[in-house]
Amino acid sequence: MLSHLKLFTGSVALIFGLILNQNAVAQKTTITIKGNIHLTKENEWDIDECCFYYDDILSAKPVVIPIRRDTAGNYEVSFSIEHYHQVYFGKGQNRQGLSIYDTHMRYFTFFVKPGQKMGINFVQTPRKLKFSGDFAMENQQYQAYEDARDLGVKNIYQGVINKKLSPDEIKQHALNAFKEQLKFNSQYFKTHPATKFVKDQAYYQALYEPQSVAINFNFSSGNNITEAMVTDFYKAMKMTGNTFADRPGLSVAATDANPSLKNAAALGNDRYKNFLNSYYFTLQKNLVRPKTMGASKNEIATFVLEKHPDVKDDYRAVLNKVQAKTDLDAADTKTMDKIEQLYIQEILTIKSNQIALDQLLEIKDPALRDINATMYLYRKLEINKLGEIEPLIESYKKKVQNTYLKNTFLTAYNAQLDRLHNSKLSLLSVMNSAEGWTGPDLLKNLLAKYKGKVVYLDIWATWCVPCIANMPPSAKLREKFKGKDVVFIYACLNSPSQTNWKNLVAEQKIEGENYFFDQIQSASIGKALNIKAFPTYALIDKNGNIVNKDANKPGELKTIEEINLLLQ
The missing domain is CATH 3.40.30.10 (Glutaredoxin)
Structure with missing residues (x-):
């Protein structure tokens, strides 16, 4: 299946349910969390700063919410979200003279919903964690479940990490992990009362972690991964899970080849986000690009004159000759060679990107087509590749039908364009x-x-x-x-x-x-x-x-x- 990669703070969240309902309107609502936090300096690089964060689907980056505390450790933070999220707590670190928020070491996790007012008190040593306000019961129940699961379920990587396995071996290992997790959940919730929300999150964790891990193992083992493998694995999980009568159902159409990919109810669960991200990388890895590409002199001339109006006058004169099909003398030919050397990589990159986007836009399933095409462009936006995006905009706008996704991306794209072109030069530059x-x-x-x-x-x-x-x-x-x-x-x-x-x-x-x-x-x-x-x-x-x-x-x-x- 697909590589479980944590990428590259995105400010826009994706309501995956909107992919199934084109007319729905997304609204961000503010959530407020306050309380008291006391940290312990465990390592020389620890600093007395901390944050909350969750992963954004479109960018695959952590959305970081810094926590500003007073001298007594009291804090209050507010941020806007469109749907529920699994949020993590991280600490600050001094890395090579720079202060950063660590979004890899996770000290505890909790869930939030739009409009909530929550309280979280945390003492690192000796560890004390208490929730109050909205969703306090659910978060306390989930914390107890997580603690028990850590002790009662074998780590899915145990015994196979760094091993090269066949697809069948990986499939069986992941299915065994899924079955073990479901068995633990069934036994745990018989003796530990919990809300439906908590039981659902426990099931989503069991369902999506093995799928991401299977993808990860296949990649690290050098196995070829196809969309058919992803679907086949999900079907095998479904058959395995049918032996557990108390597992939650999926709010998806039964006719879908792989409804696991479109479970709107699981949107805020971190394991589900990882799985969607992994599936995206499977598609990326399977994109077919020509082994060799080139560009004619006329293509180069047209591109440079259109995209680079500030080109040097002597270059422009030669480019105009090329477009007019005028014979070039030795000096002109030498100049044209310099122009080609300067711009050919940019031209070939745009061609390659267009081929990749066209293949994503040919995905038959409208939901998967729109989300993956949007992810492709949004992630280029996140690494500031505006020049690569601009030639792709028209085909994206024409073929992506989901209004929410399209508006989300185009709003972010236009805002970044505006920042780029209207930034004021510093007096110190x-x-x-x-x-x-x-x-x-x-x-x-x-x-x-x-x-x-x-x-x-x-x-x-x-x-x-x-x-x-x-x-x-x-x-x-x-x-x-x-x-x-x-x-x-x-x-x-x-x-x-x-x-x-x-x-x-x-x-x-x-x-x-x-x-x-x-x-x-x-x-x-x-x-x-x-x-x-x-x-x-x-x-x-x-x-x-x-x-x-x-x-x-x-x-x-x-x-x-x-x-x-x-x-x-």
Whole structure:
């Protein structure tokens, strides 16, 4: 089946039931939680901060709600949700000089519904957890169930982790785990009264965890996974579960090939979200892409002139000749080769994305088609790939029928476009011109401007996701050395559009010395630093000497130590 991956905070929740009811209207309602929390410092990286969080289906990212407490540990938080969620409690950590919320270590879990007013008091050592207000009884019952389950049910990974298994072995292992869980649930609830909601969540945990784990094991074992395998496994689980008369029913059509995928009642359960995410990755893995792709000179010319109106005048002249089918002389041919080298990857990426989206849009089941196509674009949005999304918008709008999903994605997309194009450039973002800079000594001449200062050089590109992801840690690094003899230079290389570069500098608030280098200039800097990947970081001492061509990332503690040494 499919890989159980935790991805990449999304602010939009998906009501999966709306996939089945196109006319339903989603409304966010505020929930309030207050109480008292006391934490224990267990490790050197623990800090006295904490949060609540839940996973968003569309982005597969945790939605984090920071908890601000007073000196006595009292807090009150409010946030908006559209349906019930399984929420987790996490602590803050200091990782390499940065404060983060840990969304992997889960200290306890609870459920929330829209409009509730809840109370949660938690003491880490000795452990005390008490719920009050709305849904208190259900959450106390579920906590007791979870504690008993941890002791009474074998971990599903036990005995098979890191083993390569056949699909049949994986299927049998997961079915055994499902049966063991159902047996435990049946016996537990005979002696421990609980509401229907709690029993339902216990069943969903039993139903969806084995399906995700089976997918995970098949991937790690190198087995080919198909949609038919997912359906077959669910049918086998259904037959296994039929021996338990007290299991909850699924609120789905009996005629569906795999109703497990469309259980609106389970939407807020974390195991169900994991399963849907796993199914999405099965589809992604099975997408068929051409082994080779190319683009004609005319395609390249049309694309560049349409998508990059700020292209250099000499480039534009050659592109116009290509479109007019005018013969190119030797100089024109050389220029066209440079243009192709600069833009071909962007063109091929768009072609590949269109092929992938078209296959998702051909899924026969309307619900699965709309949710998976929306996930595909939404996750590109989450990693700031606006340029890749724009060419796909029309086919998405035309074929996705679910109004809620379509509006959810397009609202988020338009909001991000607006932020990108209307961001105001910080006064501390210095936009330097590199016009006319040439030759093998380009980098040396650049660094000469900053002699007397320690330089942290950030080599990035507008299309590079890790480059942009490291900009927030870079901002924190700048703050640490504010007022000291340190200069931060951000050199944008191998990027097609100066307009997009300027927009990203504004949006990401890249405050420092900013430069945009064309293809020839980029090659010169790349050779000087022996650049093999993006991003690349370098450290330069006060005399202008490059002391480390492969410096640590801005978020790493080692970076701070190295800069401090150069300041001495």
